[in-house]
Amino acid sequence: VPMTLLRGLADDLRLDVWLLGYMMPVEREFVSPEFVRLGTLIGCAEFIRTGVTSFADMYYFEEDVAKATVEAGLRAVLGQTVLKFPAPDAPSYEDSLAAAREFIVGWKNHHLIVPAVSPHAPYTCTADILRDCAALAAEFDVPLHTHIAETAFEVENMRREQGMPVVPYIKKQNLFDAKVLAAHCVHLDYGEIITLKHNNAGVAHNPSSNMKLASGMAPVTQMLEEGLNVGIGTDGPSSNNDLDMFEEIRLAAFMAKTRENDPTALPAVEALLMATRMGADAMHIGHLTGSIEPNKRADLILVDLNTLHNSPRFRRDPNGIYAQLVYASKSTDVSDVMVNGRWVMRDHELLTVDLPALLAQAEVYARKIDRFLILREESVLAKLIAIGGATEAESYEVQAKVRIADPTPIIESLQKPEIEIVYTRHYHEFDTYFMFDDPTQGSVRHREDEFINPKGEVEYVRSRLTHVGPAREEEFPSKVLLSRSRFLAPSTQSLRFLREYFTPDDELSIEKDRLRWLVRYKGEEFYVNIDEVSKPQLGHYLEVKSRTWSRTDAQEKAALIAELITLLGADSAETVAQDYVEIVDHSRTD
Incomplete structure (x- = not known):
């Protein structure tokens, strides 16, 4: 709900690019107790205007979300988010879990707030995190809110990495020891x-978000046929982009009919049930809550049916009122x-929030976030840092490449007594x-x-990202180059993600087989690589390189590299004063 302050920030993107490339970097920069309080109050105002009395939320600084929700007068199930990444309110998952425990203890048995714990999703949590969250929720008998099987990509990854679908995986981590509320559930078999039903899990169906992000259409009719409690949600204002439940109810009915190719699927009365009693369950x-009956809280709304789009009204069919509310009525x-016997809106007037003041504060945040993203989008390096994990340290290296016809004599020469081999690798x-x-x-290399x-x-695979500055800082005698690699980061995203995130003007692929030796020569360490470049077919190269941290050191190592090339028997006349990417790029334009 606090993500009302991120509404419209980044649209028409795939889920992973939207989440990892934009939402999370902005959240790391801006989310604070003040941010979530303001965003929650604005979200609650929108909820009230659209007839929502209760909602479920997972976010950061949930203590402040709870205080703002109570101030607005709404009921909520609020889950403190737990991730394997550092979060805006916790540097580690242990800290997030401790915050969740403190939040639960502080708010349990509140008249409006039901505290929960929220491991974000199986793909953003480790197995240990899922088990620890389940144990915490079970200990205090509170709900556990998570995202399940939202995209086909997530499900495919789970099958490939864990050898099973998502639901069996979370069951293995004991998640069903808790009262689970599973958001999305788009790609379930x-x-x-059946597993969700047997474990009394609830499902939050988010039709607008699932359509907007092209996640797919959840098998809602099958879930309902098996007796699952399926509620309707908005997902959030940054992926929807509103909190209009009347719109969601209507779309839920239409989506089910489209998915099943059956106009009788999910009739209006059942869609409305999902938004009320079944949603509460x-x-x-x-x-x-969820229905008006003895011993439940007085949570209710009044809907004006005397409007143009609600006219005329037929009374022949007793179920006609449900169709009127679902298909014709607007928020x-x-x-x-x-809510809880207290009016929070009367005759369209909000009674608990000062909306003009809140919107003015929201505009201040919007300008700050705009400035942050404008500066980031101007820098490839800043975009690399934003997706996390980059080491902010410039590294320089001296290197030389020599074309060779046959690598065998070079390999034999590495056994010379002047050269000490530290280790050998094959990649x-x-x-x-x-x-x-x-x-x-510069450029980004995956x-x-x-x-x-x-x-x-193949023993194992490692993926890395490198931001490469100008390929040639300086050229020493014998065509030894000083080059710069500014940032190095592990790569956890797909090439498709990186392509859509960085939006390069050009792309180039190189494939090679590399034999590598780390050697010591005259007291200095060098990497000696024998590369066979197969894509494109460039043949064999000897490459000798070493890290350097000063100009004097670089000059000395450049001279030693020239000596090593001669000692290894390579023809220095075949030295190439280019990196592979330059060689390939030039060959494309020749």
């Missing part, structure tokens, strides 16, 4: 639906809202360079290293 608060028809490397028209931006064992088998 029949067995997973899905949130595990059905004993408190603007809500005139009055009561198969797949490099993708993202290149930009502005030369000051490298996937396959580590080959002595049997010729």
Whole structure:
């Protein structure tokens, strides 16, 4: 709900690019107790205007979300988010879990707030995190809110990495020891639906978000047929982009009919049930709200049906009123809202929030976030840092490449007594360079290293991102280059993600087999690589390189590299004063 302050920030993107490339970097920069309080109050105002009395939320600084929700007068199930990444309110998952425990203890048995714990999703949490969150929720008998099977990509990754679908995986981590509210559940098979039902899990169906992000259409009719409690949600104002529940109810009905190719699927009465009593049951608060009956809280809304789009009204069919509310009514028809016996809106007037003041504060945040993103989008390096993990340290290296016809004599020469071999490695490397028209931006290289064992088998794979500055800082005698690599980061995203995130002007791929030796020569360490470049077919190269940290050191190592090339028997006349990406790029334009 606090993400009302991020509404419209980044749209028409895939889920991973939207979440990892924009939402999380902005959240790391701006989310604070003040941010979530303001965002929650604005979200609550929108909820009230659209006839919502209760909602479920997972975010950061949930203590402040709770205080703002109570101030606005709404009911909520609020979950403190737990992730494997550092979060705006916690540097580690242990800190997030401790914050969740403190939040639960402080708010349990509150008359409006039901505290919960929220491991964000299986792909953003480790197995240990999921188990710890389940244990915490079970200890205090509070709900556990998470995201499940939102995209086909998530499900495919789970099957590939864990050998099972998402629901069996979370069951294995004991998540169903708790009262689970599972958001999305778009890509479930029949067995997973049955597992959710048997474990009394609730489902939050988010039709607008699932359509906007092209996540797919959830099997809602099958879930309902099996007796699952399925509620309707908005997902959030930054992925929807509003909190209009009347719109969501209507879309839920239409989406089910489209998915099943059946106009009788999910009739209006059932869609409205999902937004009221069944939704409350899905949130595990059905004993408190969801229907107007004795011993439940007085949560209700009044809807004005005397509007143009609600006219005329037919009374022949007793179920006609449900169709009227679901297919014709708008959120603007809500005139009055009561929560826990207290009016929070009367005759369209908000009674608990000062909306003009809140919106003015929101504009201040919007300008700050705009400035942050404008500066970031101007710098490839800043974008790399924003997706996390980059080491902010410039590194320089001196290197030289020599074309060779046959690597065998070079390999034999490495046994000379002047050369001490520290270790030997064998890799198969797949490099993708993202290149930009502005030369000051440098380039981004995605490298996937396959580590080959002595049997010729792939032992493991490592992926890394490198931001490469100008390829040539300086050229020393014998065509030894001083080059710069500014930032190095592990790569956890797909090439498709990186392509859509960095939006390069050009892209270049290089594939090579690399034999590497770390050697000592005259007291200095050097990497000696024998590369066979197969894509494109460039043949064999000897490459000698070493890290350096000063100009004097670089000059000395450049001279030693020239000596090593001669000692190894390579023809110095075949030295190439270019990196591979330059060689390939020039060959494309020749």
